[in-house]
Amino acid sequence: MALAFDEYGRPFIIIKEQEQKSRVRGLEAQKANINAGKTVARILRTSLGPKGMDKMLQSPDGELTITNDGATILEQMDVDNQIAKLMVELSRSQDYEIGDGTTGVVVLAGALLEQAEKLLERGIHPIRVAEGYEMASRIAVDNLEHISQKFDFSASNMESLIQTCMTTLSSKIVNRCKRSLAEIAVKAVLAVADLERKDVNLDLIKIEGKVGGKLEDTELIHGILVDKDMSHPQMPKQIVDANIAILTCPFEPPKPKTKHKVDIDTVEKFQTLREQEQKYFDDMVQQCKDVGATLVICQWGFDDEANHLLLHRNLPAVRWVGGVELELIAIATGGRIVPRFQELTPEKLGKAGIVREKSFGTTKERMLYIEQCANSKAVTIFIRGGNKMVIEETKRSIHDALCVARNLIRNNSIVYGGGSSEISCSIAVEAAADRHPGVEQYAIRSFAEALENIPMALAENSGLPSIETITAVKSQQIKENNPHCGIDCNDIGTNDMKVQNVFETLIGKQQQILLATQVVKMILKIDDVISPSEY
């Protein structure tokens, strides 16, 4: 294969141990890659849209995930093919950047690859195809900008935000109570949003789930929920107007990090040491008490003696609270995390209106609610559901909805969903193609066709005759010059998405097109795959 010859005509080897490596090159390599990408897209295609089906994934350890979220499916799928891994990355980056549309981006990339294959067969050079796609994507993004609409919202008028979140949630299993979940998501985002800077820190929204109850019981808590209970069973279960000391030092004897030894060789030393030890515990509790704390939240454990002293001095405490939760508590209550007892001061204490312990079900499940905090910026969404799988899926869906709401706060432009924006872009790109001289024209036209693939998948999943529906919608868009016509997935009777209130965010859509084009370009440029062969 990769043999080269020196000036005397003797062969020499370029790749180390080349016999053991498999290698595909040229058109064959491109086709193999395209095929792999298409296969991944085909798996996700059936999950698209409100009538899309779920996937059941069994992990190597037998854990079960049921989901509809593209990024999650791909992440759990354990793919081996290199190109397939690229598609997984693609979906993941959409997830990180936007949070929603992870399925759509992969389906679009698959469609682009499919079109590219046809072009390659006709003998068009892959680079020309890539360039054509690049131009087309620019046209599509501009068109999106053009058809997008701005909408207004404020803390009091959340209706449009809720509608957009509902569009996201409608494709998930939770669509039974999408309205209430969308409201929860929007309220949560608005609670932590910085409307001045147009930014939202999603870290301030904690999502907790607990099996049991029903989905309708899901609630938004203006405060923090910690899956812990009081360190001593006899501490009070409810504290009003709590002053919270947030500690990252254990209620234990000091453990200096330098290696040392305390030698005991006389009885006196033994006794002083003992006294010191007792005093140490006493001091720790006293220091907390002195600054006026009425609740201690600690990252570490308590010694038995310290625990009793805390109870004794009437100072409720919570132990083994995780670092992230600790930070959230600090933010919510306006307190400071204190690493040493000596540094405790009254100003560093957090304030909360009410702290209470609540128990669930028939088993010993308890959770700690910290509510009415000094700083309301930090909320918790508490999800209930019939089983573990539903809760996990709800968590993912809420996360998507939160991301959508955040994107809208950053940039309040929307486009209409239901495939309407894709069709509109397709029309725009096709029109632009005819004006373009050169080979790229074909690629641009193919791009337009690939864009139609998304509404096509939507129609197929909804059980509609796909080609008829697409052509009808397309002609309607051109005839009425109305870019809001889409696929009527829910059989409502109108295909005007403006009437159906199906929105998506502009940046989400733009990102989808840009990311998909980028990955496809990358795949097209590969003409040689060298992989170590199997043993």
Next chain:
Amino acid sequence: MAIDRLLKDEATEEKGERARMSSFVGGMAIADLVKTTLGPKGMDKILQSTGRGQNVTVTNDGATILKSLHIDNPAAKVLVDISKVQDDEVGDGTTSVVVLAGELLREAEKLTMTKIHPMTIIAGYRMASECARDVLLQKAMDNKMDNEKFKSDLTNIAMTTLCSKILSQDKEHFAKLAVDAVLRLKGSTNLESIQIIKKPGGSLMDSFLDDGFILDKKIGVGQPRRIDNANILVANTAMDTDKVKIYGARVRVDSMSKVAQIDAAEKDKMKEKVQKIISHGINCFVNRQLIYNYPEELFADAGILAIEHADFDGIERLALVTGGEIASTFDNPESVKLGHCKLIEEIMIGEDKLIRFSGVKMGQACTIVLRGASVHMLDEAERSLHDALCVLSQTMNDSRIVYGGGWPEMVMAKEVDALARKTPGKKSHAIEAFSRALQSIPITIADNAGLDSAELISQLRAEHHKEKTTSGIDVITGGVGDMEKLGICESFKVKQAVLLSATEAAEMILRVGEIITCAPRQRDDTM
């Protein structure tokens, strides 16, 4: 060109119809497995564990059966999970929920055969479950106001729950035990203060409820066997050698005499500690950790009953019931709250000696001592009693009840049927199917009792077309009976949870269009 490998080796992928089939089959198989345990005449299952010792469990409890199974089918796992959740949340109805979900899947399979899209089925199921729940809400009865009636309701519920279990022979006895225990809780769902002690020997009828607290421990040698008006100090402290906790401390001596001195100091320290404890004015000391001989001797000298190594739960319960606090330091005797009880005595159950604390401060706690012929029997009795206690404590919070014996299912089925007739479109098929699935529960109950289910169900349905009927299946006589007279009741909360989680699970499995199973992680089989 085929792609060689997209997924890793050994990973499998099932699509569309095949995936759906595999999950239907898995779900139904699980449902069929537990189906025979449903109802008062349901059969038990023997479970043998693969672990060392090959432990055997005999049970009738759906959650216990499913928990112990090793299942590979993903859809089946969903059903196992809902059964577990049902157990955690309401405690009973663990079999019903799986059977109902299985039947919903069976009906859905038939519908998909006739080319109805799963999403349409889901939409229909949702409408149906919504409707069924509304009916259940309407028909539920609430007797919270009437104390007498409420108590009889509780007894009835307990009897209904217990009649399907091993305890059915003595259900009156156990129902009374359970109701008494739960009534003591006064509305809290905290089942921790009800302690269940199992002692093989005797018969089930010998089980009893003790209103005190029984600790499965022996009293130390040479200490009083009986204490009146006890002051109890509950502690969690080291009573062996009190180690120095400061990190890095160690004893280094250079002569034997020093060793002796330190030893004496240690002893002194312990003695001092014991003195401090004694100075609390107690006559009983219960510690979670070990008590060594030396301090035990000191306690015996002072005439104090010292109990060592009580487990964590025991300590917490004891502290709870006697009203004391768990102490770990003993420097301020005046402020430590001591526990009190009227009488501590050693009692004999079978051959074992136990310590009973009676006349405790908190009236909530009680202990149920279960007696029975074998360990398996006791385990099953404990599970059954636990179910009953859970249901009862939930009923204390939500006092609505419905009749049993297939009555709620028939009522719901009737309303759902009516809804199906009103609904246009393909959804109505799914709604009808839901009603059929609901009816399959009374059918299973009848089948398990060896009755002619087809005949019975048709009679029952006719009966239900009259207004305000209370008829259900009377398994004992083998006919249609009046559930109100027979006193067969179930908690509304349990029924509602069964309905909702079964629908949720069926919906989830129906939505699956593809199953991807990753390659199982390689493990060394050392077993």
